[in-house]
Amino acid sequence: MSHISQEKLQEWSKLGHRTVLGETLEMLAAENPRMCTVTADLTPTARLTGFKEKYPDRFFDVGIAEQNLIDFSAGLAIEGLLPFVVAMSGIVPMRCAEQMRSAVGYMNLNVKVIGIEAGVRFGPLGNTHYGMDDIAVARVIPNITVVCPSDPLQVHKAVRAAAEYEGPVYVRLTGGPGFPVLYPEDFDFQIGKAIEYRPGRDVAFITTGSLLAEAVEAADILAGKGISARVVDMHTVKPLDTDMLDTVFKQNKLIITVEEHSPIGGLGGAVAEYKAGFSDSPRQVMASLGDRFQKLGDHEFLLKENGLKAPELASLAEKSNG
Amino acid sequence: MVKAVNGQLVEEINRKAAAMRRNVIEMGYVAGDRGAHFGPALSSIEIVASLFFGVMKYDPGDPYLPDRDRFIQSKGHACLAYYAALIEAGFIPKDLMYTFKADNSFLSGHPSRNMKYGIEISSGSLGNGFAVACGMANAAKMKKENHRVYCLVGDGECNEGLVWEAVMNAAKNRLHNLIAIIDRNGVQLSGRTADIMDIDIEAGWNAFGWEVLVVEEGNNAAHLLDALIRMKDSRSGKPHVIIANTIKGKGISFMENSLSWHARPMNKEQYEHAIADLENG
Numbered sequence: 001m002s003h004i005s006q007e008k009l010q011e012w013s014k015l016g017h018r019t020v021l022g023e024t025l026e027m028l029a030a031e032n033p034r035m036c037t038v039t040a041d042l043t044p045t046a047r048l049t050g051f052k053e054k055y056p057d058r059f060f061d062v063g064i065a066e067q068n069l070i071d072f073s074a075g076l077a078i079e080g081l082l083p084f085v086v087a088m089s090g091i092v093p094m095r096c097a098e099q100m101r102s103a104v105g106y107m108n109l110n111v112k113v114i115g116i117e118a119g120v121r122f123g124p125l126g127n128t129h130y131g132m133d134d135i136a137v138a139r140v141i142p143n144i145t146v147v148c149p150s151d152p153l154q155v156h157k158a159v160r161a162a163a164e165y166e167g168p169v170y171v172r173l174t175g176g177p178g179f180p181v182l183y184p185e186d187f188d189f190q191i192g193k194a195i196e197y198r199p200g201r202d203v204a205f206i207t208t209g210s211l212l213a214e215a216v217e218a219a220d221i222l223a224g225k226g227i228s229a230r231v232v233d234m235h236t237v238k239p240l241d242t243d244m245l246d247t248v249f250k251q252n253k254l255i256i257t258v259e260e261h262s263p264i265g266g267l268g269g270a271v272a273e274y275k276a277g278f279s280d281s282p283r284q285v286m287a288s289l290g291d292r293f294q295k296l297g298d299h300e301f302l303l304k305e306n307g308l309k310a311p312e313l314a315s316l317a318e319k320s321n322g
Numbered sequence: 323m324v325k326a327v328n329g330q331l332v333e334e335i336n337r338k339a340a341a342m343r344r345n346v347i348e349m350g351y352v353a354g355d356r357g358a359h360f361g362p363a364l365s366s367i368e369i370v371a372s373l374f375f376g377v378m379k380y381d382p383g384d385p386y387l388p389d390r391d392r393f394i395q396s397k398g399h400a401c402l403a404y405y406a407a408l409i410e411a412g413f414i415p416k417d418l419m420y421t422f423k424a425d426n427s428f429l430s431g432h433p434s435r436n437m438k439y440g441i442e443i444s445s446g447s448l449g450n451g452f453a454v455a456c457g458m459a460n461a462a463k464m465k466k467e468n469h470r471v472y473c474l475v476g477d478g479e480c481n482e483g484l485v486w487e488a489v490m491n492a493a494k495n496r497l498h499n500l501i502a503i504i505d506r507n508g509v510q511l512s513g514r515t516a517d518i519m520d521i522d523i524e525a526g527w528n529a530f531g532w533e534v535l536v537v538e539e540g541n542n543a544a545h546l547l548d549a550l551i552r553m554k555d556s557r558s559g560k561p562h563v564i565i566a567n568t569i570k571g572k573g574i575s576f577m578e579n580s581l582s583w584h585a586r587p588m589n590k591e592q593y594e595h596a597i598a599d600l601e602n603g
């Protein structure tokens with residue numbers, strides 16, 4: 001991979017995940033002439049303005065038409081191109097789930113779909129714009145790999161890994177400007193291989209996406225109370241890293257899955273499905289957005305409302321640990 | 323072209339439109355960093371004002387009034403224009419307007435169905451509102467009710483295949499009680515509509531069997547009112563569409579026709595400039 005300097009990391013931390021995405025896509029385009037981007041009238045939102053200027057021949061805007069967005073990209077992939085679709089996670093993949101299944105998944109095509117501003121990132125825009133079900137929709141389709149990177153460097157690495165991977169990938173971005181650097185140094189990122197971010201004996205937080213930051217902070221709070229919390233960065237929700245889960249099942253007596261998504265069909269659901277095969281596995285508690293439409297509010301407000309900030313996660317662990 | 327009897331009504335619509343523009347700016351400014359879709363709301367002010375204060379029947383004291391006319395804002399991101407009208411019509415108390423986009427408010431960045439305040443449907447995912455409106459019109463026709471369904475659609479929104487599926491279905495079912503109004507401001511999120519998807523909207527709706535009327539000055543209340551009355555009185559038996567050529571950001575000099583005022587926060591200086599623009603007419 002190309003080297004990412006400390007200055008760059010600081011800049012990315014300030015500007016946030018979408019900026020990292022835009023810059024990474026331009027790097028990929030410079031390296032691979034088959035790589036292209038596809039949007040449905042979201043060029044500035046998707047941070048594709050630079051890409052469009054530099055690579056006009058490899059930039060496609062299908063207009064506000066998300067079903068066409070996916071099938072068109074499937075066509076590009078069949079003919080050997082490497083399309084990266086960038087769309088709002090609240091609309092895609094739900095709006096075009098059938099295209100994701102019948103074209104992209106069924107034919108196992110090399111289409112990469114990036115869902116931006118997932119979870120409740122869009123805050124005051126309201127429920128039509130929240131991505132609360134995108135992992136579930138992507139995950140239920142055979143052949144589609146689902147990756148939810150946490151911090152800016154991991155976004156960069158995940159998008160690169162998606163480009164190198166042969167087959168359909170859904171990459172889900174949560175987090176935004178002013179996000180802490182969780183991975184200050186280069187690290188090994190492999191699709192399907194979870195990262196033990198911090199060891200711990202008692203409770204295990206298993207997180208996906210940017211909520212890793214809250215779980216790490218919650219582990220700090222718990223450490224102060226004599227509770228040892230393991231933190232696992234399960235950046236790939238499909239396929240799940242079952243080796244890592246097996247270790248957690250053996251060593252921890254409580255699991256808290258943490259995700260900015262519905263408890264149905266996301267990380268919590270995936271872990272529970274795997275866990276169901278064991279007669280003696282630890283108890284699992286799900287921290288999520290719940291099975292409900294959200295109130296109106298900004299991102300931080302909604303995370304707090306849903307118990308997804310560090311203090312709430314810590315008290316959930318404390319309460320459930322008894 | 324405008325009937326003289328409507329002179330007073332047009333004046334009233336223009337007064338309401340001015341108050342609505344002011345509401346849009348106040349609400350959008352109050353949202354601070356959370357930003358607002360100024361351009362999309364401002365292009366549609368005269369359309370929404372002509373509907374609410376020129377042709378529609380409703381009662382803010384009885385939001386469920388069975389024979390009220392329905393207004394469906396399919397381009398839900400322009401909710402500020404809708405809220406502004408509901409405030410002027412007496413559905414939403416004026417003091418609540420300062421909760422736009424606030425935590426726990428009901429005034430979200432896209433309309434969320436709330437009949438108490440006159441919000442007929444939740445919208446924000448483009449294309450859906452229009453298709454739902456067609457269903458509502460079909461139900462009214464089946465039940466032999468006399469109210470009409472008015473639906474505001476974006477020109478960029480017409481990129482959605484769903485819009486055309488609904489266009490076909492409405493024509494097949496001869497929904498003469500349905501009047502769609504397209505806010506043709508020529509700009510969508512990423513750029514000019516002509517650059518993103520340059521289609522002949524007029525020819526499209528015509529080909530699918532709708533009665534089409536183009537209003538060249540889509541920010542002119544007199545012309546809009548005239549078109550709405552003609553469509554209401556039409557005996558064609560077809561569903562109707564008014565294509566209104568509007569100006570995105572209409573009324574605020576630095577927003578008019580701009581590609582950068584689709585949605586964003588407004589600072590104090592810009593706010594003062596906007597208010598000055600409104601006060602100088």
Ligand SMILES: Cc1ncc(C[n+]2csc(CCOP(=O)(O)OP(=O)(O)O)c2C)c(N)n1
Pocket residue numbers: 040041042064066091361362363365397399400446447448449475476477478479480505507508509510511570584
């Ligand atoms: C299904 C869907 N796709 C994308 C968006 C994002 N989006 C919001 S407004 C907009 C442009 C709308 O353009 P137009 O219909 O011309 O309305 P205008 O803003 O010009 O009034 C887009 C792409 C959305 N809200 N819904």
